[in-house]
Amino acid sequence: MKTFSTALALAGLSSAAFAAAPGKIQREVNFPNYVSGKVIVELTSTSVLGKRDDDVHARFFDELDKRIPSGWSTKKVFNSPIFTGASISLKNADDIAKLAGIKGIKALRPVLHVPRPEVRDLYIPKTSDISQSADLFPPNIMTGSDKVHATGNAGKGIKVGIIDTGIDYTHPALGGAFGPGHKVAGGYDFVGDDYPTSAPVPDDDPLDQCAGHGTHVAGIIAADPNNEFNITGVAYEATLNAYRIFGCTGGTDDDVIVEGLLRAYDDGNDVITLSLGGPDGWSESSSSVVASRIAEKGRVVTIAAGNEGATGPWFTSSPGNGISVISVSSVNNIVTGPLRAVVTSLDYPAIPYFTDGSLNPVPGNVTLPLYALSKDSSVVDDGCNALPASTPDLSKYVTLVRRGTCNFSIKIANIAAKGGKYVLIYNNGGSFSAITTGSDTAALIRDEDGLFLLSQFVAGTQFTVSFPDSGAFVNLPNVANGGLVSDFTTYGPTFEMYFKPAVAAPGGGILSTYPLPLGAFAVASGTSMATPHTAAVAALILKAKGKSAAKGIRDLLETTSKSIPQSLDENAAAQTLTQQGAGLINAYNAITYTTVVTPGELLLNDTANWKSLHTIYIKNTSKKTKTYTLKHVPAGTAITVTPGSIQPAVGPVPQTSDIVANVHLALSKVTVLPGLTFPVIVSISAPKGVDASTVPVVSGHIEIATAGENLHVSYLGALTDLKTVQVIDNTPDLLGVPTPLLIDATGNVQEDATNYTFVGEDFPVIAWRQVFGSAAIKLDLVAADAKITTNLRKRGKIVDLFSWWWPGIFKPAGTFSKVKTVGPLFEYDYLPRNDEVDNPYYETAVPGVFANGTTIPVGQYKTLLRVLKVGGNPAKEEDYEAWLSPVVGVVAA
Template identity: 50%
Template sequence: MLLSVVQLSQASPASPALSPFALVMKTSAARAFAFAALATPSLALQLKPSTGGQQYVDNKFIVELESGSSLSSRSADTDIHARFLADLERRLPSNAYKVQQTYSSDIFNGATVGINNVNDLKKIAAASGVKSVHPVRILEAPQVVTHSTAGVDKVHAAGNKGQGIKIGIIDTGVDYTHPALGGGFGPGFKVAGGYDFVGDNYNAAGSPAVPDPDPLDQCAGHGTHVAGIIGANPANEYNVTGVAYKASLRAYRVFGCTGGTEDSIVMAALLRAYSDGNDVINLSLGGINGWTSDPLSVVASRIAAKGRVVAVAAGNEGEFGAFYGSTPAAGKDVIAVASVDNIGLGPLFTITTTIPGVGPIPYRWGTDFKPIDGANVKLPVYATSRDSSITDDACNPLPANTPNLAGYATLVRRGSCAFETKALNVAAAGGKYVIVYNNDGEFITPDFGSYQYGVLIRDSDGLVLLDAFLKGTSFTVSFPNTGTVSIANSQTGGLASSFSSVGPSFDMYFKPAIAAPGGGILSTWPTTKGSYAILDGTSMATPHLAGISALILKAKGRGVAKNMRTILQTTSALIPQTLANNSLPQSLAKSGSGLANAFAAFSYRTTVSPGELLLNDTAHWVKQHTIKIVNTSKKKRTYTLKHVPAGTMMPFQSGSIQPVPGPVPLVNAPARVKLSSTRVTIAAGKSVSVKVTINPPAGVEAARVPIISGHIQVATAGETLRVSYLGAAQDLRKIQVTDNTPDVLGVATPVVADPTGNVQTGPRDYTFVNGDNPTVYFRDVFGSARIAFDLVKEDFQLPQQPKKRAGNTADEDWLVGAVGAMKPAHKSIQPGTYAKVPILGHIAEFRYFRRHNNGNDLYSGFGVANVYANGTAIAPGRYRLLGRFLKVGGEPTIQAWYESWISPVIGVVAP
């Protein structure tokens, strides 16, 4: 039996919640992150909970049970669930636990169990048929096109609109009363089925789920937007046309109107969507993790391996740099979808001005698709700053000499803080109408929160207004709202969206896999909230890709589902880093193979495989590969092959262990590629294989962990296909995991902090009464598959460990298992059994841990109690904590592949 659990000692109520993981809806909201205010006197850091807020549900666990096929023939005929439940009844009193969800599927067999006392976990783990146990995680709630971009219009023109294909949407539910979404629910309607797993009032933070069969959502909106991208009927007032608008939709609601949900509920929705026979499953949600082995990623991947297309948002954390992927997008067989910005902006309402020669100025406003109420106003403009390079314009209360802004439209530079913050500061000075002019970059959807009179205009238009203001020109602006305009996105159209997350996974899988339009997408919105909205996010790119998949299934048959990722990757279009003529191609760690091209996937009569060449890191480099080219046309064809390198990404700062925030720089340092043939002729219906040898580039700064990527291009008349590759030109075992510098927090980590938040620098006694207990804080700059904290003697010294396998121990094969889970921690607490290091007992453990960022997830922490993780009391005495962090790619049984930390002396004393 395998156990994958974060083992926590009983922390005081004031201790921060552990935050090794989180899942969120993948809509990008324009926002400013709150940086923790950390005082940094010498070794007197006042530590407070990180603002990341990514949590487990207290004392609730997903239990995977053995399936009949994996047991003996006698056991295979037994009801596994009944045996498990009967054994639980023998082990625990009925009031000590509650089975809250059951799963019975060829994909996943198990249950979600809540317990009152975490020390009872070992009894659950030991129950009959238990295969693995995982903590339930909270999934955070969402913050709230032109089809020519991806060739969808040409597929529609051929008569293919996805007829007969079933698409499941796991999201916030759908407002199926929307006319463009069919106006009803059930057989015969566009939204033909589904299920509400939670109800309106559900919130993972406290309000219980109240399931019902009706997935109607008229309060959140995210799922309605996703549904419109996939299936909105054309001929509506804004001509929003779904990618596969004749497909049949099913909605699975996993979020209430507000707040978060649990991954156990999303898992139930995945299994339901699978059993309902959906051909395509869309998950516009995810969480920071970057590993392929969490339960949700594994279940999604298993479903994909069964021949269903599973499209998952890659994430909206591009600002935090590389190796910052999401799950369940990390699933090995799912399609992780990145976002590109739309080539058009609109429909947009406009501002008119009396400045001579200046035409209407288009603006974007909040999520709800309605203009601000200002049709009859004519106001002069007041700029809160005369400096267009300012980064904190109106981020703080305006100066005392600011005039009463009631009679102005106030012009503010976008800068770095939240739109709502700016608007409220203007309102505090008497203002009402706020015109924010953008930074030099993509024209995003602003988030003014509850403020109703804020708009965003382009950088160039804002500079025109600022120039006129500075010159003292007499002019006014108004908001006529008499019609809409659409304009070309000349700055970022067709480029990877800045918010789109950057991979690859820590275990060097190709994430994201592909890109689709996700920046500036107009789609349906609840009828109670305005009916239409423009949103940005990989949440919007994912249904676009799901819809394209439906079109291909309609054209080629359901049998191609297992090959869908390869079909779409090899027919995708190159994405440049910039719009400059000499731009490097974007790194595939940012954009995946390229922009999905529905018409190419639909019409090409050549296939190439595989879609991805996984090179790994230099310690595990795979340089030899074979590409198979199949001519499916009815005539002989000649193909030319060549290497098309992408820019090499440099994820880490030179001379530093700190990751580079986005956008991550690219350099022109291509891999060295050799092809066995550069020209082949293939008869109709035949195939040819070409060998490819790929070596890392020479002369790159390995310490910056260069991510090399690119394509092997295969072209014939009218068709250009590409096989993508990706790898790291560095041994990932050499990458520092823990942040042992003062660069971000002002102190090296890990640290022990006393109840006041001061870093402990010498011996200290704790009574463990009334909050008098220590807290451990740590910050990681790279991922780790295992982080363990153990109690050791006061005079402990870490023994030298050989870099060779040391024979079996009770803790040795923890990475083995159907979901990459680990053996029960309570079996590895025996002194000296873990890599022969003499520990006294186990305190806490994290599995498949993300890296922290420099914004909303600075560090993690956990409170230490006077008991071991298995509930056994720690005897009074003086001890230290031993923290060990497994390096990526390191052998988990070898101590030398761990970074180790030893704490100051911690005294356990009687109160």
């Protein structure tokens, strides 16, 4: 499939910010992930011109010289059996159209900017109060990796490639050195410290002592045991290769990711892991395609699902969207390690505390005396009423108040009325975990610590309380959400209805290594932490089962995982699989189970393309006959669109147990002889009477149990025809004005006919908001008197969308809804939906030239925006949403 038009659209992404328009929309280019004028060209691996493979690049570059004399440059050259091509940068972005017709081009995709990996709740402990042995490191217990270690398997002989910020290999827990024979044995730095603000400075040394993310990832995989914090890497005898694609600050471009993937493949890594990505929703980006091809070649590829849980569903990340890769969700650690307040002048241990919703320290690094609002700990409404006039100026104190009766915010407001800023709320027997106060200078402490402080205050003891921003680390049971899916984990599925994320691993509150200059050890949260854990578990499996097991590892991890509940309540339903994937991975189960079940996931699609019949294969690899019991275990059904609205739900996405799939098992019990495989037919149908406008996504497991072994196969499907889901937001709900719209040269919404010279900043900008993804967005020029009836209010392979601009095929006129088009202006493909904060709408300049680079003649026109619905056929007019603009005049300067 030729996907040239997305890159062609980059020609319109050159405008800078202008004056503010009404509502929340600004006149500016708002495609934050597109790198203007930069594209990745995939070439056929054998030239269609009959040339040798070595000539493919040379022939293409010769053609570029002929067609684009104004200037272009090569950024990357890819010459691999996985991917042959190059990334190029054009001096004039409009020249992209001139690539049309070059023989040997297989596909052309835009270069995407990928943000820096995000971690949450990062802090640096200085010393450890952890008394556990290395074999009892909690994340390893969660996935059964400690049991695998007990068998003598720590991943020795398995090579793991880490594509990240680099590694501080001088860290003692990571081997202390670099090169063959060391833990970090190889790798490459593609960018240098100052990228992306400066040009890349590649070299053979992937050392990182300024960023830290990759070092944290490396420790999760392979930190040697018996370090000062007693952390143990999941596969601590594995060999690491580091591929540095981020500088000390900023993000990277996905052509650098592609380069890293290909190098990691060529270096023979058995497992390749990437804790990075950007919201996408589709599986079509260059890095997604390359990562998936590598996985199909028999390498395990694990990629972070993303930390966009608050944004809601249909927001999966690339390259984790690659069809054959393992996209990883995060689960909260079963222990938590809060920072601790220090009591001076008293012989009392530091006091652990939780701040507002997180593990972040109280800011300010202050040291103040303590003042208790009440000397009586039995007062149940402490701080719930206005404080008496006798209360001193609380700005000079850390205020102690008892938990109970009223909201934390009321207590804090009453304290603030007396000048108080720093507040310690001591517990009353409730859960000791992160609380919601609305203030980052208020913290919850244990009841026993509060009672001690109160007793010293009543006794008149002179002491102070301080909140250092780093300190001793201690493990406490995570009674609030330990073992649950981290709320920050991105929700799937993809718009193609692929099962993303695939599995989950520990990622919330993970202690690991960190660059020595930055503190040596750090606690961090994110799917960035869950992904290397999964990669390391894969290394343990490859060590146990052989490297030939790689292609089956995703199925193995999915079927031997443990389903994750929505809450810690005893009878809680399973969390929607759109966020947890198949469940929490278990290395010991994956290695020791003598039953192999395939496939790991059943893709139901949407109601227009529903696949109801599936076959599950149960293989008994033991030497004994086994009897298996099968049953259906539904998970929560995600309500992905807000009822009565077209807006996507925000996280946490609402779930219901009232809507479940109808599952019929041909057999509920089967007996399988040793060495044989038994097929079981499963029929899954969509429930009736569902409000399809809320786009529910149903999911669950087919559980397969025998003595000592519990496996499951996961399923997921959308209970609506996705082609009926509105894509364009024509409501004022979020932005204050309906979209699409044009913004004129003065920054105002254009409502009447307006003339433009298309010189300097005198041109219109088109803006639109998408509440769902689209595989094709087209803007055409039509006659000024054109009229259409706007339609704003079967999943299959997307066919060639872009034939209209090939030489010999390009026609300056076509039709849509019987309206004659003058010519195409631009086209984007595979755009994700917008969110509510970071990228609430798309916006780009209406160009003064057609898509093939020719100037638009002087005259009066309108623009026609068409957006293909998910699953729509690009050849059918009815599968588009369409909008016709006010008149746009093209006049001489």
